[in-house]
Amino acid sequence: MNSLILRTTTRPIIVVLLLISVFLLLRGHDLPGGGFIGGLVAAAAAALYAIAFGADAAARLLRVRPELLVGWGMAATVVAGLLGMAAGREFLTGLWWVIAVGDQELKLSTPLLFDVGVYLVVVGVILRFVLSLEER
Amino acid sequence: MLNALLLAFGVAAAAPALTVRLGRAAGWVLASLPAGLTVFYLSLLPRAAAGEPVEQRFAWVPQLGVELALRADGLSLLFALLIAGIGTFVAVYAGGYLHGDRQLPRFYLLLFAFMAAMLGVVTSDDLILLFVFWELTSITSFFLIGYQHESEESRANALQGLFVTAGGGLAMLAGFVLLGSMAGTYRISALLADPAALTGHPAYPVALVLVALGAFTKSAQWPFHFWLPNAMAAPTPVSAYLHSATMVKAGVYLLARLAPGLGGTPQWFWLLTLAGGATVLAAASLTLMQRDSKRLLAYSTLVALGTMVLLIGVGTPAAIKAMVVFLFAHALYKAPLFMTAGSVDHEAGSRDVTRLAGLGRSMPWTWLAAGLAGISAAGLPPMLGFVGKELAYEGLYGAPWLLVGLIVAGAVLVLVVVLVAWVPFAGREVMAPRTPHEAPPSMLAGPLVLAALGLLFGLAPGLVQDGLMRPAAAAVLGTPYAFDLYLWHGLTLALGLSLLTVSFGAVLVATWRRWQPAVLERFGGVRVGPVAVYEGGWRRLLRFAEVQTRLVQSDDLRHHLTTIVAFTVVLTAGVALWRGGLDSMVWAPQGAYLHEFLYFVVVLLATATVVRSHSRLVVITSLGVVGFGVAFVFVLFAAPDLAITQFLVDTLVVIIAALVLIRLPSGALRSEGGRDFRWLSGAVAIAGGALITGLLLAVTGLPFDGAVTRFFEANSYPAARGRNIVNVILVDFRAVDTLAEVVVLAVAAAGVAALLRRRLGAGDADASAAVREPEGGAR
Numbered sequence: 001m002n003s004l005i006l007r008t009t010t011r012p013i014i015v016v017l018l019l020i021s022v023f024l025l026l027r028g029h030d031l032p033g034g035g036f037i038g039g040l041v042a043a044a045a046a047a048l049y050a051i052a053f054g055a056d057a058a059a060r061l062l063r064v065r066p067e068l069l070v071g072w073g074m075a076a077t078v079v080a081g082l083l084g085m086a087a088g089r090e091f092l093t094g095l096w097w098v099i100a101v102g103d104q105e106l107k108l109s110t111p112l113l114f115d116v117g118v119y120l121v122v123v124g125v126i127l128r129f130v131l132s133l134e135e136r
Numbered sequence: 137m138l139n140a141l142l143l144a145f146g147v148a149a150a151a152p153a154l155t156v157r158l159g160r161a162a163g164w165v166l167a168s169l170p171a172g173l174t175v176f177y178l179s180l181l182p183r184a185a186a187g188e189p190v191e192q193r194f195a196w197v198p199q200l201g202v203e204l205a206l207r208a209d210g211l212s213l214l215f216a217l218l219i220a221g222i223g224t225f226v227a228v229y230a231g232g233y234l235h236g237d238r239q240l241p242r243f244y245l246l247l248f249a250f251m252a253a254m255l256g257v258v259t260s261d262d263l264i265l266l267f268v269f270w271e272l273t274s275i276t277s278f279f280l281i282g283y284q285h286e287s288e289e290s291r292a293n294a295l296q297g298l299f300v301t302a303g304g305g306l307a308m309l310a311g312f313v314l315l316g317s318m319a320g321t322y323r324i325s326a327l328l329a330d331p332a333a334l335t336g337h338p339a340y341p342v343a344l345v346l347v348a349l350g351a352f353t354k355s356a357q358w359p360f361h362f363w364l365p366n367a368m369a370a371p372t373p374v375s376a377y378l379h380s381a382t383m384v385k386a387g388v389y390l391l392a393r394l395a396p397g398l399g400g401t402p403q404w405f406w407l408l409t410l411a412g413g414a415t416v417l418a419a420a421s422l423t424l425m426q427r428d429s430k431r432l433l434a435y436s437t438l439v440a441l442g443t444m445v446l447l448i449g450v451g452t453p454a455a456i457k458a459m460v461v462f463l464f465a466h467a468l469y470k471a472p473l474f475m476t477a478g479s480v481d482h483e484a485g486s487r488d489v490t491r492l493a494g495l496g497r498s499m500p501w502t503w504l505a506a507g508l509a510g511i512s513a514a515g516l517p518p519m520l521g522f523v524g525k526e527l528a529y530e531g532l533y534g535a536p537w538l539l540v541g542l543i544v545a546g547a548v549l550v551l552v553v554v555l556v557a558w559v560p561f562a563g564r565e566v567m568a569p570r571t572p573h574e575a576p577p578s579m580l581a582g583p584l585v586l587a588a589l590g591l592l593f594g595l596a597p598g599l600v601q602d603g604l605m606r607p608a609a610a611a612v613l614g615t616p617y618a619f620d621l622y623l624w625h626g627l628t629l630a631l632g633l634s635l636l637t638v639s640f641g642a643v644l645v646a647t648w649r650r651w652q653p654a655v656l657e658r659f660g661g662v663r664v665g666p667v668a669v670y671e672g673g674w675r676r677l678l679r680f681a682e683v684q685t686r687l688v689q690s691d692d693l694r695h696h697l698t699t700i701v702a703f704t705v706v707l708t709a710g711v712a713l714w715r716g717g718l719d720s721m722v723w724a725p726q727g728a729y730l731h732e733f734l735y736f737v738v739v740l741l742a743t744a745t746v747v748r749s750h751s752r753l754v755v756i757t758s759l760g761v762v763g764f765g766v767a768f769v770f771v772l773f774a775a776p777d778l779a780i781t782q783f784l785v786d787t788l789v790v791i792i793a794a795l796v797l798i799r800l801p802s803g804a805l806r807s808e809g810g811r812d813f814r815w816l817s818g819a820v821a822i823a824g825g826a827l828i829t830g831l832l833l834a835v836t837g838l839p840f841d842g843a844v845t846r847f848f849e850a851n852s853y854p855a856a857r858g859r860n861i862v863n864v865i866l867v868d869f870r871a872v873d874t875l876a877e878v879v880v881l882a883v884a885a886a887g888v889a890a891l892l893r894r895r896l897g898a899g900d901a902d903a904s905a906a907v908r909e910p911e912g913g914a915r
Binding site: 024028029030031032033034035036037040041043044047051066067070073074077078080081091092094096107109111112114115117118121122124125126128129130132133134 | 788799857860863868878882885
């Protein structure tokens with residue numbers, strides 16, 4: 001779509017949207033959000049970019065094919081599960097590592113890795129739809 | 137033993153990379169795996185011979201009483217040695233036969249995976265474990281038959297083999313479950329220790345028939361015999377390995393394995409002897425129509441399999457002794473015969489025995505191997521095949537009618553041997569499609585060594601008597617059984633029968649060229665019996681699928697939705713009314729705030745717009761408004777995660793739908809479907825809405841049980857360190873569900889990507905058909 005207004009507003013908006021998507025992903029375990037929701041926001045941002053600048057530009061911006069995102073995402077979810085098994089527990093058991101950073105604490109966990117996987121899959125899947133349809 | 141299996145599967149996984157890396161030497165190097173396994177299984181023999189087989193047990197699915205139990209008694213080791221031993225030579229042979237084939241890496245993967253699965257079958261001591269390995273052999277066999285996957289015929293044959301064997305496998309699984317519940321255990325050795333609990337059980341005949349179905353399909357017994365000759369579409373190393381020496385004997389193995397527990401009854405005797413006898417006769421008569429060396433050998437394999445099954449059915453010590461020796465002899469001669477037939481095909485370019493002659497001059501070593509194996513196959517001294525056949529005759533003294541069948545079949549085998557091991561080599565050389573030359577060492581090693589073993593064990597059967605044959609027979613009989621093997625039995629009745637067989641065979645050979653063309657002409661194109669049933673059933677299944685697909689999968693999304701919603705309404709409402717599911721429905725309106733009413737009005741107005749509008753774009757946006765209105769309801773009732781998801785999903789659905797709509801030819805919405813269809817869909821939609829409303833009212837009319845909520849509220853933070861219960865459920869408590877949903881999403885994306893790429897590439901005329909795709913995946 002060749003619209004100056006859309007193109008001009010899209011750039012700042014997708015930056016904000018992508019930041020929000022990561023924010024939603026990371027805080028999801030305690031507050032509304034999570035990988036699915038975060039992924040949807042990121043996908044909406046990418047869809048907006050594709051509409052404003054075309055599918056080719058969006059694909060260039062993304063650098064990797066959406067299928068790869070889906071693959072990595074699925075790999076992340078499975079690895080999150082296997083880590084639990086590697087620790088001698090059931091498949092997908094959550095493991096937590098709390099690291100102190102200054103006076104804050106950083107909580108890394110396999111559920112977080114799992115959620116990142118969900119995020120990537122959602123982004124990849126929706127981008128596949130959008131890019132396939134937008135491609136000429 | 138478990139380590140041996142794991143090693144075999146591991147090497148199978150690594151085989152493709154190794155094959156690429158090793159190049160020419162791949163066959164020889166990879167063969168070290170089965171060679172090593174052969175030595176390993178040999179080392180287990182003394183304990184099996186002493187009656188104390190090696191056992192290993194690991195918990196696998198303890199909840200179901202299924203364990204990873206392995207056991208290596210005489211019967212298991214006889215098979216394991218054949219599988220690993222012949223596997224060694226097949227691996228070497230394949231390196232030469234398929235040299236330069238770009239699919240060779242894949243071939244070794246499949247071959248070794250098959251070998252590992254087959255070793256699993258014969259060393260399993262648990263019915264369910266055996267079944268798992270059994271199915272693995274069916275699947276690898278499917279891929280190997282269909283190795284030349286560009287060929288339509290090859291694919292059809294592979295599918296046929298898979299359908300027959302996997303179908304039988306399903307029956308067998310049902311039989312196993314029955315056996316397990318009859319005996320209270322799935323462990324085979326425990327099951328066989330108490331035969332009375334099995335044969336005395338009222339369900340015994342059912343279990344027997346089901347298990348036998350599995351064995352008969354796998355071992356290609358009549359009426360399931362037809363898949364095996366068609367499996368010859370596989371490359372020759374596969375035919376030699378899977379479809380003569382090992383996999384097809386899995387059915388024989390199963391029957392022999394279960395004989396101590398299930399055998400000894402009239403049902404067992406009649407079922408097995410009739411199936412075996414019918415196979416022998418059917419295969420022997422079908423052999424007469426063949427000219428292709430591999431198909432000739434395939435039918436002679438059927439004869440051998442039938443013989444083994446009927447010997448197990450007879451079940452006397454003499455018959456079992458014969459079965460064990462015959463099985464061993466058969467593997468040692470049939471594999472070399474296949475390999476030499478393959479070498480001839482490879483070096484001279486034909487398998488039609490009427491077009492080959494005089495190859496002996498250029499392929500002397502191949503001829504030697506084929507000749508030695510052939511003498512054994514014809515049941516002539518001094519080979520092990522002679523010992524096996526004499527014993528088979530002796531084992532059937534009690535059943536003359538079976539004996540007659542076996543003699544006829546033996547004569548046909550003599551014919552096959554002459555056609556495969558004499559005719560192509562002897563006489564003056566004729567013009568072969570390719571200038572013949574001797575096969576490379578890799579393709580000579582297997583045939584020569586195996587055929588020589590047949591000679592060695594024939595001259596000195598004592599070498600295998602105590603260590604291998606006695607323990608194997610003891611495992612089938614369930615009690616130790618001491619017997620001695622001799623090459624020369626003296627002037628016995630069996631010797632006379634052998635003479636009769638060979639002379640009848642000689643008559644067949646002498647007259648073959650006279651009657652064979654007539655037989656071929658008369659019966660060549662006739663499709664009767666089981667093949668016709670299979671092919672007819674296959675055609676009908678395809679036709680049914682076609683009709684069914686046309687009926688259910690119309691190309692129109694609205695028909696889909698109407699059908700789905702209508703069925704849901706009829707079934708759910710029907711059951712709900714019938715069982716009183718809606719009785720708790722209470723109509724108790726509560727006061728609501730003005731803004732809550734406003735959302736309601738917005739949703740109603742948007743819905744009205746959807747129904748009234750003529751523009752697709754307006755419809756899709758109005759649907760988005762409906763979704764947003766519902767999302768606001770979630771906000772009002774404090775479900776932020778749900779609300780956010782609903783907002784986002786609705787946004788993306790509108791975007792994706794709009795992208796699709798842009799591609800559609802513009803046209804009035806109203807013209808599609810017609811007036812009647814609009815009324816129908818309206819009625820269905822209202823019925824669907826009414827049903828959901830009714831169900832919701834009924835559910836809220838019931839007292840609310842907060843047990844689940846309380847559990848998550850209490851455990852979310854302590855157990856999963858998260859305060860957002862929705863997310864904790866998604867990524868922790870019910871993470872397996874989420875994992876499955878992620879996979880579903882990925883599959884949907886793959887489908888959409890493939891469909892859109894093809895459809896859009898095919899031109900805009902087809903683009904309308906792509907409309908329904910994004911909807912399915914938008915969730």
